[in-house]
Amino acid sequence: MSVAVEPMVNLPTELRPPLAHDEVLLEADRCLACGGPYALAPCTVACPADVDISGFVEALARDDVVSAAETIYDQNLLAGSCSRVCPVEVLCEGACVLTEEPIQIAALQRYATDWALQHDVPLRPAAAPTGHSVAVVGAGPAGLACAGELAARGHSVTVFEERQEIGGLIRFAIAPYRIEAEPLPAEQRALEALGVRFRFGSEVAGLDELASYDAVFLGVGLGEDVAMELPGDELVGVWESLPFIEALKTGSPPAVGERVVVIGGGNTAIDVARESVRLGATNVTIVYRRTREDMPAYSFEVDEAEEEGVAFAFRTLPVRFLGAGRVNAVECVSMRPGSPDESGRRRPVPVPGSEFSLRVDTVVRAIGQQPRPELADRFGGFEHDWGKVVVDDDGRTSNRRVFAGGDAVNGGDSVVEAVRHGKRAAAAIDRSLT
Ligand SMILES: Cc1cc2nc3c(=O)[nH]c(=O)nc-3n(C[C@H](O)[C@H](O)[C@H](O)COP(=O)(O)OP(=O)(O)OC[C@H]3O[C@@H](n4cnc5c(N)ncnc54)[C@H](O)[C@@H]3O)c2cc1C
Structure with missing residues (x-):
């Protein structure tokens, strides 16, 4: 089990904040405009929506925000949302040739699309009705x-x-x-x-x-969330990840208390843990039945969660929730690698007699959707x-x-x-x- 790290102070409430106009000009100007008649720029190759990234960045460098937005919308009509949520570290920005300090493509796209949405720039020119x-x-x-x-x-x-x-x-x-x-x-x-x-x-x-x-x-x-039926899951304070995040997003953040355990190893588990830190929890632990290397979450996000004070209990499986009315502990068992499954991956199996409890005020199960x-x-x-x-x-x-x-x-x-x-x-x- 890893030890809790001292959390960062003043955690950003927004992971990817907007750039100001002069920052946009400076950032866009750093782009090398790679790619040419024979090969697309690596950032565009890495974009599942096929946005002409060096094209819109070059328009921003000329301070032509309308042309930048039109270039983006030509391929991605939801580019405003994408600029906030895309895992750019493993897509366009991860492919940028400026490997030391990639161009902040997401922030530039956000600038152009926010401006366009505020100024009613049309997504595309109007087309004649087809009758279909x-x-x-x-x-x-x-x-x-x-x-x-x-x-x-x-x-x-x-x-x-x-x-x-x-x-x-x-x-x-x-x-x-x-x-x-x-x-x-x-x-x-x-x-x-x-x-x-x-x-x-x-x-x-x-x-x-x-x-x-x-x-x-x-x-x-x-x-809905994949069901993980364990004794005690009716206790107050035991959540599924989707209702938990929906409560955050619709203005009714749960009172999580000081100690939060998040079950799962994916990006949702990471988000729930990092949001719990922002809700004021001082002891947040992600419990995962395999190892850190096996986690489906992006490794850079695992590192960021750790920097923010999230602890990890690897090779650990929750077996029951304890408490009277409200949950106050999660009983867990340690896991070790067992025999390989059909994919060759070794299936984790419980270590007999290794049961232990983690004190909690809130538990969130984040193991995927059905x-x-x-x-x-x-x-x-x-x-x-x-x-x-x-x-x-x-x-x-x-x-x-x-x-x-x-x-x-x-x-x-x-x-x-x-x-x-x-x-x-x-x-x-x-x-x-x-
Ligand atoms: C917790 C969580 C965090 C995530 N974080 C990220 C992230 O940071 N970045 C990222 O890129 N992706 C993230 N994802 C993944 C991303 O959200 C999804 O891949 C994406 O939203 C899938 O889009 P979709 O349109 O297929 O489905 P959905 O977004 O699920 O939309 C489906 C829509 O269909 C509606 N619907 C369903 N059935 C019916 C029906 N019968 N009649 C009418 N309407 C119906 C639903 O109400 C819903 O609005 C996350 C996913 C989860 C669960």
Whole structure:
């Protein structure tokens, strides 16, 4: 088990704060504008949305923010949200040739898109109506990107969303130190100006409801947190990660107390732990059943969490929650590597007699989201692989009228991957209709 590190003082409430105008000019001017007629710049190659990064950075260096925004929107209609949440350290900024101090591409993109949203710069020029109609189910990033791209090509697009707001997990699950509600309302207005219609509070139960549309795109994401049923999980203070973060993002932050245990090894566990530190917890521990090297979380974020004072208990498995009414301890058992599973990875097994307890005020289980296999029957009987919708290279399901993208297809990835899927399906739907 690692030992708690002295936390940093004055933790930033926003991980990636905006740049001022003069900082933008200086930063953009550092770009070497690499890439040319024979090869794209490495940052653009690394961008799943294919944004011409050196092109928009060069426009910013000339102080032409409108041209910068137009270059970005040409490929990514959700670029404002992406500038806040993209894991740029492993994408564009990670590919920057200035390896010592990469260009702050995300901050520059945020500057251009925030300016454009504030000044009503259109996402794309208006297109002549085609007379075709498309239904998009889900206003997460996959659905929004698909809807925007189709509207920009002149199709009539209606987005059905069971919630009352756009954004999907961007709005309700991505930690507030990365993104608050903004810029989603402004992105909604920009998409509406492009012609996209939203029907909020509309849960689509099945394909029958969408019979009048020429094509359907499913961007419905994944389900609730994976269940981890342990004795004592009904105790007050035991949370699942999605309701925990949603409470933070909708203005009702949980009173976490001093001692927080977060169960899991992914990026969500890291976010919950770092937000708990910001809520005032002084002893935050991530409990993970394998080793640090096995954690699915980005290693740079594991390091950042540690710098902020988060402790780690590796090779540790919680077995029950203890307390009377409210949780006050988590009983755990130590793990050791067992025999290899089908993938060759050694399965952790409990060490007999190694039980110990961690005192807690709050526990958050952050071990992933469930797939939604029930969707296949409701939406045209398409093929799926353990709940992940199977699509071809165009994002088309085995039902030719139905396309899909985002987490429902890849099992959970990133916002910009969802945008890529939305774009891919929109291009294919457009080809099939015209
Ligand atoms: C805790 C957490 C933190 C994350 N942090 C990051 C991060 O920092 N950066 C990053 O890039 N990615 C992050 N991700 C991943 C990212 O949020 C997802 O990959 C992305 O949101 C997937 O987009 P989507 O459109 O496929 O699905 P979602 O965002 O899940 O959107 C699906 C939408 O469909 C709606 N819907 C579902 N069923 C229906 C129906 N039947 N009728 C009508 N509407 C319906 C839902 O209400 C929802 O609005 C995180 C994910 C989680 C869980």
